[in-house]
Amino acid sequence: MFNIFKGKSRAQRVQARLESGDQPSEIAIDIASKVTHKKHNRLIKKAVTEYNREHERKVFSE
Structure with missing residues (x-):
């Protein structure tokens, strides 16, 4: 079988960020x-x- 998903899941991206040291x-x-x-x-x-x-550049109004 082949993998139809090319990108990582959201959980995998978050886990990778945490492992890299991002807070x-x-x-x-x-x-x-x-x-x-x-x-x-x-x-x-x-x-x-x-x-x-x-x-x-102000995108949001206060």
Whole structure:
């Protein structure tokens, strides 16, 4: 039989990143755990603020 899937699965890509030493972001850790809608909104607002501070082109509005 032949393998019809050319790319790695999502789990394989995540595992490879962890093995290479990459650390997950705070938002990814919190989203994976139980998050209230208020905390989620705060995390997204924080991420947008950080993104806008680090990038010239503003993609997201605050």
